[in-house]
Amino acid sequence: MATTDRSEENLRLRTTLAGIAPGTPLRAGLERILRGRTGGLLVLGTDKTVDAISTGGFTLDVPFSDTMLRELAKMDGAIVLDKGATRILRAAVHMMPDPSIHSEETGTRHRTADRVARQTGFPVISVSRSMQTIAAYVGETRYVLEDSTQILSRANQALATLERYKMRLDEVSSTLSALEIEDLVTVRDVASVAQRLEMVARIASEIEGYVLELGTDGRLLALQLDELVTGVDLERELVIRDYLPTGKRTRGPEEVLAELEMLSPTDLVDVPAIAVALELGPSEHLDSAVTPRGYRLLAKVPRLPGTVVDRLVDHFGGLQKLLSASIDDLQAVEGVGELRARSVREGLSRLAESSILERYV
Secondary structure: OOHHHHHHHHHHHHHHHHHOOOOOHHHHHHHHHHHHOOOEEEEEOOOHHHHHOEEOOEEEEEEOOHHHHHHHOOOOOEEEEOOOOOEEEEEEEEEOOOOOOOOOOOOHHHHHHHHHHHHHOOOEEEEOOOOOOEEEEEOOEEEEOOOHHHHHHHHHHHHHHHHHHHHHHHHHHHHHHHHHHHOOOEHHHHHHHHHHHHHHHHHHHHHHHHHHHHHHHHHHHHHHHHHHHOOHHHHHHHHHHHHOOOOOOOOOHHHHHHHHHHOOHHHHOOHHHHHHHOOOOOHHHOOOEOOOOOHHHHOOOOOOOHHHHHHHHHHHOOHHHHHHOOHHHHHOOOOOOHHHHHHHHHHHHHHHHHHHHHHHO
């Protein structure tokens, strides 16, 4: 499967998990089926393909309710809902998917769910009577829902890991700021910050999956996650914009970010591999000097619009010229009046002082 197709399937899976997370009406209905020990098969959507593989049953087309879902599950056959699971369309339907579709499932209900999901493209939920589990089938993916307590335990472990990585990220980011002001940045320094940013982003993405699956049980976890990763995505983009080589490059910051996201866990811990992804040269160039354009530090100046930041960077061409620019020099840039020029000058001076103090005190 192509990378794009896999990404689309992951998005569909996340959307499906959000729809059956604790606190949703559909999850309440599924848990009623579990407690009733009847089992069930739900198709979340309908079209001509679903109609073609459906036989028997009866049409309802009534508003969804968890109690009605439980009662309908007592009958043999599948239950067909609309895509948003807001209406129950049909019940007691015998699903007959293409038997030639490959499936590694052994149970009749699970095998049918797998094949229907693959053939129709709609999510299918299977509730096992004997195993007391709920499984979601989305495309070629099978995902078994876990108890909220188990998910919370793993999520809290991931959150503790994220806190440690974020602390280390703050350290290397502060060091990079000081080195930028002193004009002592090397490829290794930039790659180390980009590496930590990507690690934090990946751990945060894992926790987001837990939050999604936990539904209302994950509200506190979501607040903790937001507090830890606020500004990380922007920082990732600014680091790349600061150091991506100019000239005949064919890639923009978005493409570099995409390449970093595709790095394997092995490559992610390899600083030279990060440098190559950033287009900063091979491993023998790790100690080569590089100069930032100034996006990162200008982004820390309060109330400075992005358009003005772009004009300042384009006008001065590098951070060192920005740091040495006078108020008159800054006023020469379009959109920078005297008040804004003073704000930029004072903001950069404060950042320079604080960064040096943090580095050497």
